[in-house]
Amino acid sequence: MQLTDEELRSFAADGYLILRGFFAPDLMQLLYEIAKSDKAMDEATERRDAEGAISRIRLSNDLHDDVYSAFARSARIVAACEQLLGDEVYHFHHKMMLKEPRVGGAWEWHQDFGYWYAQQYVLFPDMISASIAVDAATRQNGCMQVIRGSHRCGRLDHGTAGEQVGADLEKVEALLGFYELEHDHVELEQGDMLLFHCNLLHRSDRNRADDPRWSLICCYNTRHNDKYRKVEGGHPAYAPLERWPDERLAAIGERDRPVPA
Numbered sequence: 001m002q003l004t005d006e007e008l009r010s011f012a013a014d015g016y017l018i019l020r021g022f023f024a025p026d027l028m029q030l031l032y033e034i035a036k037s038d039k040a041m042d043e044a045t046e047r048r049d050a051e052g053a054i055s056r057i058r059l060s061n062d063l064h065d066d067v068y069s070a071f072a073r074s075a076r077i078v079a080a081c082e083q084l085l086g087d088e089v090y091h092f093h094h095k096m097m098l099k100e101p102r103v104g105g106a107w108e109w110h111q112d113f114g115y116w117y118a119q120q121y122v123l124f125p126d127m128i129s130a131s132i133a134v135d136a137a138t139r140q141n142g143c144m145q146v147i148r149g150s151h152r153c154g155r156l157d158h159g160t161a162g163e164q165v166g167a168d169l170e171k172v173e174a175l176l177g178f179y180e181l182e183h184d185h186v187e188l189e190q191g192d193m194l195l196f197h198c199n200l201l202h203r204s205d206r207n208r209a210d211d212p213r214w215s216l217i218c219c220y221n222t223r224h225n226d227k228y229r230k231v232e233g234g235h236p237a238y239a240p241l242e243r244w245p246d247e248r249l250a251a252i253g254e255r256d257r258p259v260p261a
């Protein structure tokens with residue numbers, strides 16, 4: 001897995017990079033079938049947006065013997081993240097983001113580093129997330145939106161917005177208005193992957209479509225940015241990450257594929 005110079009340049013300038021068809025359709029079908037029939041998704045945590053609409057999130061700080069963790073161990077994702085951040089990365093957490101048809105709530109403008117800096121004892125914005133489209137993501141079902149290049153302005157102050165944490169909106173508006181940064185909608189097909197820098201401002205709208213929008217987001221921290229305080233709970237401190245080829249992800253997917261009724 002080798003990113004091109006153009007991909008590296010584009011991530012440095014924009015704070016995000018879309019890799020189309022990153023995972024093959026057969027492998028995505030396994031993840032899709034397992035997730036959609038997984039009873040654990042019924043226990044996902046609910047988060048209300050500022051208008052009270054609910055998004056659900058199933059987050060894991062640990063790696064387990066399941067298909068979600070297998071994706072988080074993907075050698076190709078990890079290699080891409082290490083090229084973009086210039087250091088070894090480790091698993092920080094992964095999460096299934098579940099936006100149900102018609103009801104799935106919005107995520108307010110925020111930077112992930114706004115949360116992680118405040119709560120996770122890390123000080124350098126050398127962290128990254130890989131969002132894999134389990135369902136296609138469209139404007140209608142509340143795809144992710146980003147402010148292109150906003151990672152370059154550094155971390156903004158964050159306050160609360162509903163049950164979420166949101167960035168200072170005056171500054172968000174200044175980035176879009178005064179500084180004329182572009183506001184992009186990231187539409188994805190199943191199997192596409194969005195890599196985004198932890199200081200990239202992003203949000204997503206409520207799902208107003210009849211189809212769900214589920215994604216698997218794998219988050220990584222760099223080794224040089226290990227947690228300076230090791231506390232119980234929260235996202236983990238550095239531990240070497242075992243990286244797996246796609247064949248191993250597929251083997252776990254085949255093993256756990258639901259048996260048709």
Ligand SMILES: O=C(O)CCC(=O)C(=O)O
Binds near residue numbers: 131203
């Ligand atoms: O995928 C989305 O709709 C939002 C995800 C998000 O805000 C996040 O992972 O921080």
